[in-house]
Structures are given as C-alpha cells and as structure tokens.
Amino acid sequence: MNYIELINQFWQVRRSKRITSLQADVYFTLLNECNLRGWENPFEISNKLICATIGISEPSLIDSRNRLQQIGLIEFQNGKRNSQSPVYYLNNLSRNRTIGLVEPLVTSLDETELSAEPFNKLNKTKKNKTSLPESPVGEAEVPASKIIDLYNEICKNLPPVKILTEKRRKAINARLREHGYENVVKMLQMASKSNFLAGQSQRGFIADFDWLFKPENFAKTLEDKYNDNRYKPASQGTVVNGKDSNVAYLEGAYERLTQQP
The missing domain is CATH 1.10.10.10 (Winged helix-like DNA-binding domain superfamily/Winged helix DNA-binding domain)
Structure with missing residues (x-):
C-alpha cells in the first residue's frame, strides 16, 4: 500500500x-x-x-x-x-x-x-433509509449537522442550537429537498441581517432555528420579507430639532391639548 x-x-x-x-x-x-x-x-x-x-x-x-x-x-x-x-x-x-x-x-x-x-x-439497490436526501438542483448530500454549524456561525444574533434532534434533522432534510443547499444558506444570511427577527421590534419577537425551518417561515425569510425596511427596530427613529421623533411627537400632542380653549 x-x-x-x-x-x-x-x-x-x-x-x-x-x-x-x-x-x-x-x-x-x-x-x-x-x-x-x-x-x-x-x-x-x-x-x-x-x-x-x-x-x-x-x-x-x-x-x-x-x-x-x-x-x-x-x-x-x-x-x-x-x-x-x-x-x-x-x-x-x-x-x-x-x-x-x-x-x-x-x-x-x-x-x-x-x-x-x-x-x-x-445504484440499482434500494437506498439506505438513513441516507441524506439530495436537493432538487442536484446538490451533493449535505449532513444536517453542517446546516446546524452554518446557522450557529451565520445567525449569531439568534439563539444558538446545541442539540441536533431528530425533529430538526427531518426539518433540515425537508428544506434541502424543497429549496436546495444554496437557498438554505441564503435564508440563513437573510435571517442574520434582520433586526426584526433578532427581537428589535415593538413585539420583541425573537426567531430561533425551529421557527426559521418551518416551511412558511423559511419561504418568507428567503424572500426577504423580514428586512429592516419593513420592520424598523423599536429604538430606531429620526431626530427632530435634537430630539427623538417619538419624543417630539408626544410633546407636540401634549401642547396641542393644553392650548385648546
């Protein structure tokens, strides 16, 4: 040898x-x-x-x-x-x-x-039931653990994943079959750029791995429907005469009420 x-x-x-x-x-x-x-x-x-x-x-x-x-x-x-x-x-x-x-x-x-x-x-023989799926665009098989690693590496503003459960493995494999490996990575990149998904909104909602890999949430995130142009962070506002726009609005409303006859 x-x-x-x-x-x-x-x-x-x-x-x-x-x-x-x-x-x-x-x-x-x-x-x-x-x-x-x-x-x-x-x-x-x-x-x-x-x-x-x-x-x-x-x-x-x-x-x-x-x-x-x-x-x-x-x-x-x-x-x-x-x-x-x-x-x-x-x-x-x-x-x-x-x-x-x-x-x-x-x-x-x-x-x-x-x-x-x-x-x-x-390959004329039956595929092993535990084998990983191929994506519809001909990608090579991708271990579910690799997707977990990518999520933890890319989405550092979201709760980390510590355990690869069977439920998560099935969700990962399903999204790989439906969208392909490249779109899974793209979705994670979109999620990492969204302040809304990271909890910086009026609702305070924070997305996690399980939420992102649900079919509807995956598609919406991939389509960039949670970008910051649509969902401004709760602390984000314009400055008017040296004051935050939210404060300026409240002060103006108070003055109008007190000046009424």
Whole structure:
C-alpha cells in the first residue's frame, strides 16, 4: 500500500459513489496521518485533532467518517474508554485488503463500479433509509449537522442550537429537498441581517432555528420579507430639532391639548 495507490483508489470510487468535499477532507486527513506515521495501519487519532486540522465540528466529522466507512474506504472503532482515541484503518480495495473492523459495503473495484454512467443508473439497490436526501438542483448530500454549524456561525444574533434532534434533522432534510443547499444558506444570511427577527421590534419577537425551518417561515425569510425596511427596530427613529421623533411627537400632542380653549 502506498500514497499514490490510495489516492487513485479514492478518485476511482468517487466516480460511482457520492462523496462530499467535507468527506474527502476527512479521508485525506486520515491518509496524510497514516503516511506521517510510516504507514502504521491501523492507527489511533483523536477527534479533536482531525477537527482542528480541517476546521470542522465533531458532529460533522462523525457524519463524514460514517459515510466513508459505509462505502468501504475506511474502517474505524471508537475508543473503549473516554481516554482512548478512535482506531482507523485505510482499506485497499483493489487488493481486497480489510481487517474486519466492520463489513464494508464495497469489497472490490470492478468495471461496473468504475464506469462513467450516471450515479442513479449504477445504484440499482434500494437506498439506505438513513441516507441524506439530495436537493432538487442536484446538490451533493449535505449532513444536517453542517446546516446546524452554518446557522450557529451565520445567525449569531439568534439563539444558538446545541442539540441536533431528530425533529430538526427531518426539518433540515425537508428544506434541502424543497429549496436546495444554496437557498438554505441564503435564508440563513437573510435571517442574520434582520433586526426584526433578532427581537428589535415593538413585539420583541425573537426567531430561533425551529421557527426559521418551518416551511412558511423559511419561504418568507428567503424572500426577504423580514428586512429592516419593513420592520424598523423599536429604538430606531429620526431626530427632530435634537430630539427623538417619538419624543417630539408626544410633546407636540401634549401642547396641542393644553392650548385648546
């Protein structure tokens, strides 16, 4: 086994299996680590080190490595104790070399796997019920945890999300199917710019993740219907003769009432 051999294997597998850029980053980080250790295989490496190297969250790492194991590029086992790091093994599919940590879905590379036909024609088997959906515009599958990370990164003026529940996962996947990944990101950007959604209004309403990902609220936010031109913050007002417009209006009304006969 050598570096070039496994790199070529990765690109061969990617011709027939959907692999996101995030999953590719995880694989090449593991490949580089194995190379730095003189091809010690299997090897241990902590989640924190991988996350710090790539700049991703631990849930995103878990989603990515599960996919890599599912298609057979790697095998891994979690540490038996909290102090132990996970153990990884890089599979050499062309030589049918695995160590049996798990049973990979891909055990060898043949001409059918490597053909250039579209992915939907190659995959004749029923899709795993837990697999992530594709967007209608042909985006690669996107882990729900990545959307959570984007929300926390973009919408810093809104309540953060700390737990990815099954209900939230279903809502994320539904919006990805309906609108596509790019529109999900655009919606989050729109939400982050709205003072109204951040509670700066007469109502004091504050949107959260669950509210944004409801179908109707998602569509309205994406269409920029909560921009500040329509919903002025409660503290926003013009200045008249050195006074806030709200104060000036109240003083004027009082004077008119007191001057009436």
